[in-house]
Amino acid sequence: CRCRALLSRPAGRLRARRDLAAGPDMHFGFQTVTEEERRKKIYQVFESVAKKYDVMNDSMTLGIHRLWKDILMHKMNPSPGTLLLDVAGGTGDIAFRFINYVSSVRERQLQRKLKHHQNLSWQEIFESYQKDKFNSLGDSQVVVCDINREMLKVGKQKAQHLGYSEGLSWVLGNAEELPFDNDKFDVCTIAFGIRNVTRIDLALQEAYRVLKPGGRFLCLEFSHVSNPLLSRLYDLYSFQVIPVLGEVIAGDWKSYQYLVESIRRFPPQEELKAMLEDAGFFKVDYENLNFGIVAIHSGFKL
Amino acid sequence: VRCQHYPPLRALQASAALRRASDEHKKEPLTSSSQQHFDSPPAGHQPEQEPQGPRPSYTGQGGQESEDYESEEQLQHRILTAALEFVPEHGWTAEAIAEGAKTLGLSVAAAGMFHSDGSDLILHFVSECNTKLSRLLEKEQKLVQLGEAEKKPIDEFLRHAVEARLRMLIPYIEKWPQALSVLLLPRNIPSSLNLLTSMIDDIWHYAGDQSTDFNWYTRRAVLTGIYNTTELVMMQDSSPDFEDTWRFLENRVADAMAMSSTASQVQSTGEAVVQGLMGAAVTVSN
Numbered sequence A: 001c002r003c004r005a006l007l008s009r010p011a012g013r014l015r016a017r018r019d020l021a022a023g024p025d026m027h028f029g030f031q032t033v034t035e036e037e038r039r040k041k042i043y044q045v046f047e048s049v050a051k052k053y054d055v056m057n058d059s060m061t062l063g064i065h066r067l068w069k070d071i072l073m074h075k076m077n078p079s080p081g082t083l084l085l086d087v088a089g090g091t092g093d094i095a096f097r098f099i100n101y102v103s104s105v106r107e108r109q110l111q112r113k114l115k116h117h118q119n120l121s122w123q124e125i126f127e128s129y130q131k132d133k134f135n136s137l138g139d140s141q142v143v144v145c146d147i148n149r150e151m152l153k154v155g156k157q158k159a160q161h162l163g164y165s166e167g168l169s170w171v172l173g174n175a176e177e178l179p180f181d182n183d184k185f186d187v188c189t190i191a192f193g194i195r196n197v198t199r200i201d202l203a204l205q206e207a208y209r210v211l212k213p214g215g216r217f218l219c220l221e222f223s224h225v226s227n228p229l230l231s232r233l234y235d236l237y238s239f240q241v242i243p244v245l246g247e248v249i250a251g252d253w254k255s256y257q258y259l260v261e262s263i264r265r266f267p268p269q270e271e272l273k274a275m276l277e278d279a280g281f282f283k284v285d286y287e288n289l290n291f292g293i294v295a296i297h298s299g300f301k302l
Numbered sequence B: 001v002r003c004q005h006y007p008p009l010r011a012l013q014a015s016a017a018l019r020r021a022s023d024e025h026k027k028e029p030l031t032s033s034s035q036q037h038f039d040s041p042p043a044g045h046q047p048e049q050e051p052q053g054p055r056p057s058y059t060g061q062g063g064q065e066s067e068d069y070e071s072e073e074q075l076q077h078r079i080l081t082a083a084l085e086f087v088p089e090h091g092w093t094a095e096a097i098a099e100g101a102k103t104l105g106l107s108v109a110a111a112g113m114f115h116s117d118g119s120d121l122i123l124h125f126v127s128e129c130n131t132k133l134s135r136l137l138e139k140e141q142k143l144v145q146l147g148e149a150e151k152k153p154i155d156e157f158l159r160h161a162v163e164a165r166l167r168m169l170i171p172y173i174e175k176w177p178q179a180l181s182v183l184l185l186p187r188n189i190p191s192s193l194n195l196l197t198s199m200i201d202d203i204w205h206y207a208g209d210q211s212t213d214f215n216w217y218t219r220r221a222v223l224t225g226i227y228n229t230t231e232l233v234m235m236q237d238s239s240p241d242f243e244d245t246w247r248f249l250e251n252r253v254a255d256a257m258a259m260s261s262t263a264s265q266v267q268s269t270g271e272a273v274v275q276g277l278m279g280a281a282v283t284v285s286n
Helices: A003-018 A035-060 A064-076 A093-116 A122-128 A149-162 A200-210 A228-250 A253-265 A269-278 B013-019 B072-090 B094-103 B108-113 B119-145 B154-167 B176-183 B189-207 B215-236 B240-285
Strands: A025-028 A031-034 A083-087 A141-146 A168-172 A185-191 A211-222 A282-289 A294-300
Touching: A025 A035, A025 A253, A031 A035, A035 A064, A035 A149, A035 A228, A035 A253, A064 A093, A064 A185, A064 A211, A064 A282, A064 A294, A064 B108, A083 A093, A083 A200, A093 A141, A093 A149, A093 A185, A141 A149, A149 A168, A185 A200, A185 B108, A200 A211, A200 A269, A211 A269, A211 B013, A211 B108, A228 A253, A269 A282, A269 A294, A294 B108, B072 B094, B072 B108, B072 B119, B094 B108, B094 B119, B119 B154, B119 B176, B119 B189, B154 B189, B154 B215, B154 B240, B176 B215, B189 B215, B215 B240
Parallel strands: A083 A141, A083 A185, A141 A168, A185 A211
Antiparallel strands: A025 A031, A211 A294, A282 A294
């Protein structure tokens, strides 16, 4: 309910003078909380939704989130040998897609190579079909980093269930303070995670730091719909349907209320683009999907 | 006031650091680069060099760069130029661009700056070839002006220019048909057509064409036709050093020359016929 937002803002200003020690004021959905509280609350949100995360994604977006993630992967167009860091990667959706993409590119590469070698002996041909000799991923690797233990646990289980083992690692870490050295990764992605980061500028700076020169940062996130009619329908759907689905499917109204509110509070496309440029990225650009419901921002460390 | 539409000239920290083969660059203070245009970048931008011990040099040119700033376009230019050597192996694809980026010490993800079908690489190559051709023709024109060389007759000049330009394709001839098909995609037609027409313009300019009448259009149309058909013939040619192609070119140019003289002949014949008819009409009326 929107009236809550109007009430909470003035109260927040009073609170700021009293709770300076706990950090500056931040938004948690439409509430105003301190930085520390926000981190804690968000941790709790994801702790409780972890098991039903994928199911809820499918039901809220009617399965369209899969397309969004596929489009992100196509935009990335990774070649074999790419090192990917998936921040806030939680249940591993992006990581699995990356592995699929890279193995199919690698397969095509190998087929092309074989076509050129017309006069191999049978022995050599046999050997070339052995997977481990030719390295089916082409040395590509993905590191999934998430701040939330529960999400990582669900992700690992999914990986085991779907049979992904090679080229995949799971690390517990905070997007604002990544546990990696400088200049390590080719691509850094954050899909539907940056909204939950408390200090977005720090997260962007960290992403910049761990990327190799020439590396790319991609951010897939809910964004601002400019079309007024669509915006009204979207609001209706978000505030009326999603929390209900949350209650029915996951037994958790409040987490999904938070989700919807956090989308409204997130900076729109141009603002996020400016933040990326501030962090030092070049050739920053964004692409709207579904009229701005979701946007992919891209920047290069040059 | 000409509006500058290039992106702000911030120092490209990472690539500049690589170019100077320095080991470590300090993290830049956050820059307020949301202001879009023309601020001369503050001096604080330049990464400080602290070379620490030996490190392989990534500079392609190996030379000292006198200016500290490289714009994004210049970096993209360097990446595409580096990518050309991988074209015979990978074709005109994003993979070739990724390999090119690797040789400059950049991540393979830098290939994401370009369109994924490789069209940026092809257009870059065509533009480079056209520039080379212009320089060649200018040099030869200077020689003629200085009296050190003979001025060629038109047909020989055209043959020489087209052959020189087509010879630049020889290292990439295997994958050139792929490039032609990409250039014909609707998305790329404006740019590729632009490059083609400016090249033809150039050739005619150095051939000494100063026409201001309809001939200007016919000359360009004819030469474009000659160039395109010869290019297609070259794709299929397997003779040693493409002799069949050059012979085809010779014939087409000769045809064009003959056609122009035929056209003037037709015109004078037409005038003669008209006069004859007028005479007949006068006779009949008398």
